Amino acid sequence: MDKLILITGASGYLANALLPYAAQRARVIGTARNIEDIRGDTLSLDLTNRTAVLDAVLSKRPDAIIHCAAVNPGGSDADMIAVNDIGTKHIAEAASELGCRLVSVSSDTVFNGKEAPYADDAIASPLPDNIYAVTKARGEAHIRSLLPDAAIVRTSLIYGTDKMDRGTAGFSQRLAAGDTLKLFSDVIRQPVHDQALASCLCALALDHTDESGFIGIAGDEAMSRFDFGVRMLDYWGINYKNQLEESSGIGIPGLPLDVRMTMQRAQTLGLPTPGVSLVLG
Ligand SMILES: NC(=O)c1ccc[n+]([C@@H]2O[C@H](COP(=O)([O-])OP(=O)(O)OC[C@H]3O[C@@H](n4cnc5c(N)ncnc54)[C@H](OP(=O)(O)O)[C@@H]3O)[C@@H](O)[C@H]2O)c1
Numbered sequence: 001m002d003k004l005i006l007i008t009g010a011s012g013y014l015a016n017a018l019l020p021y022a023a024q025r026a027r028v029i030g031t032a033r034n035i036e037d038i039r040g041d042t043l044s045l046d047l048t049n050r051t052a053v054l055d056a057v058l059s060k061r062p063d064a065i066i067h068c069a070a071v072n073p074g075g076s077d078a079d080m081i082a083v084n085d086i087g088t089k090h091i092a093e094a095a096s097e098l099g100c101r102l103v104s105v106s107s108d109t110v111f112n113g114k115e116a117p118y119a120d121d122a123i124a125s126p127l128p129d130n131i132y133a134v135t136k137a138r139g140e141a142h143i144r145s146l147l148p149d150a151a152i153v154r155t156s157l158i159y160g161t162d163k164m165d166r167g168t169a170g171f172s173q174r175l176a177a178g179d180t181l182k183l184f185s186d187v188i189r190q191p192v193h194d195q196a197l198a199s200c201l202c203a204l205a206l207d208h209t210d211e212s213g214f215i216g217i218a219g220d221e222a223m224s225r226f227d228f229g230v231r232m233l234d235y236w237g238i239n240y241k242n243q244l245e246e247s248s249g250i251g252i253p254g255l256p257l258d259v260r261m262t263m264q265r266a267q268t269l270g271l272p273t274p275g276v277s278l279v280l281g
Contacts, residue, residue: 110124167232225249
């Protein structure tokens, strides 16, 4: 336990699984802007403030940073640019200045969805209307140019079996309000279990420290957004009788249809990538 990991986005959904997992392997400092909800050692840190980021990293001197902070779809364009693009640049600058390991979390939505399955080193091709994807791809590019030794993990929809993911929570609210839910049957993702992803991120931060560049890590079961939605609603015992409809994502601006990844590097490294059926049984 002599290693120190600094985790950004420590109040977020992924961090809910990552923080306790990482704490079994190392000392951990969790950072976010609002730190009330975080367990353990914490630091309030706004990633848009370059000086604050550099000061924090250079004073805490972590062995590794796992960068999970982001503004996800639903946030404002300005916030996505400030955090996913510029904030990620600040983290890369700080990690480079200190010379520490950086593992950064990116998204399968950096791909345009037209050339699946995507290899680990596939070039980002975000759809221009998807500002989240554009800003995540820009964050990736900053890391590649500032700290080529860093690992950038492209992942898929994150779900947990202890805490409901945001997508399912939103569906649940709309169903409870009596809405009909239309879910895409031609949008293909590889949902990833939060515990498995946490274990992969820690392994890259602490064990496979020579692994650099892009690594696709998700669940090894590709499924449509409709099928995944049904699996999650069933798992959480949410009633959706007569309120679900299959729909198509074709023609929706900024929506990549098929972003499956080959995940060859994860397989070679023996990282766990269980699919939904294996996790849920
Ligand atoms: N969730 C998914 O299905 C999914 C899918 C693919 C990829 N990802 C990626 O996985 C990572 C984790 O996602 P998540 O869903 O766990 O995120 P999340 O729940 O939305 O949490 C985002 C975190 O970022 C922090 N943050 C936002 N703006 C910040 C700022 N200016 N300064 C410092 N911290 C800031 C938030 O803290 P405050 O609220 O305190 O600011 C929060 O802790 C992200 O990189 C995301 O892009 C997620």
